[in-house]
Amino acid sequence: MYSDADAAALYDVLYPWNPETRAANRFYFDLVMAADSVLDVGCGTGAMLHRARDQGHQGRLVGLDPDRPSLDRARRRTGVEWIEGTAADAPSGADFALATMTGHAFQCLVTDHEVRSSLAAIHGALRPGGRFAFETRHPQARAWEKWNPANISDTVDASGRALRIWHQVESVVHDVVTFTETTAEPNGPVLRVDRAHLRFLAPDSLDAFLHEAGFEIETRLGAWDNTPVTPTSTEIITIATRN
Template identity: 30%
Template sequence: MDALYQDRKLVDVYDAINSSREDFDFYISELPVPPATVLDIGCGTGTLALDIANRGYEVTAVDPAYQMIARAMQKDTSQTVTWVTGFVSDLANNLTFDVAIMTGHAFQCLLENAQISALFEAVEKRLRRGGSFWFETRNPASRPWLRWTPEYTAPPFDLGGGRTVEVVHQILRVNDDCVTFEERYNFSDDNKALISRSTLRFLELREIEALAVKSGLIHSQTFGNWSREPLMDDSPEIIIRLMKAA
């Protein structure tokens, strides 16, 4: 597992680095009227799961990274969410949900077709009839990794108390549809940088559709960005809604 998800120091700054709300606001707007049951897959530090629960939904959140779940549970002072360390397949088969969501480009961490099929099958088993599975992946046609270089380093992120962290990206290799890169975290109060190495897979929509159909899920909608514009070659995202057959 990438250091980003298991190193305590990096987990503690995860929210400060990933503070954008575009994806969260999009998915929240697509939820049915509460009360409804929601499954948050790859929930990270739990920010979205807690937001949804506070809106009156019954939320189960799952993530394979223990440190992420531990941080999420610390934030859940009212115990409004059911937290699970593991995968969707670890959930009881009799648990069913109206909606499943997978944010933060977590889908791209699945590097093999077998892993994607296992996810789709586990979700399909736990969706109620007519239920939706929303997730996103970066659009490979826009080749976003070309900007994952030191020259495109963003300004340091404010951590409070006068502390900052700078995140510098460096591509290590591109192998077919998989991109391996390094993130170097430079903390203002520490001379030693922390490094996380990751590999992400960039699948085209047609490949995702084919795997979904084999798992019993129907492709329902696609958008190219969080403003719901159509998917184009230069769109930054492939935002997908799969549905369980009614």
């Protein structure tokens, strides 16, 4: 079997966090380094905050995530506060200058209640004028159509174990996509199957939730090269400001 701890370690192999080579990482890293206090919602294994502290960030850095194995990896780095919890558990009145939600984590908020309660908590964790930066996949790009067994990824995890990973969409109901991720040995047994749900909010629906929660849109981009949202954009990249 492939344990939850193994899966958390594999995430760092599949999605290495490097602002020098990945435009999305650079976008967030610049914001983090310019802010005197940062809450990273859905911080995962903590790579972004690790990097910020290693690069000399002197302010308060807090990572929030519900996945304990990921937080166990994050906690290998001292000098950062790590909190186990969902976005709705963001600390009220914490006076953060910046909150981030990277890696399309916002799409894990599937129900209206989850979106509203999460945005309300993030709003409450920011100081007046504080910024919330995040991205979601634009539904017009229909990214889920590429999540099928024909697109197999072969990799080697941190322990040197060869792995084969693929995805399979189970359903698309309104704006929620349900799919599985299968991890197996190449030409061998299946090690684990993880099931997930992601919500693909359109820009107008997303903005309605943000305005309801007390945010104003400061920046809206459709790609990591700083281009605006267009009819062919694959991303909805947002910086929203707390009123």
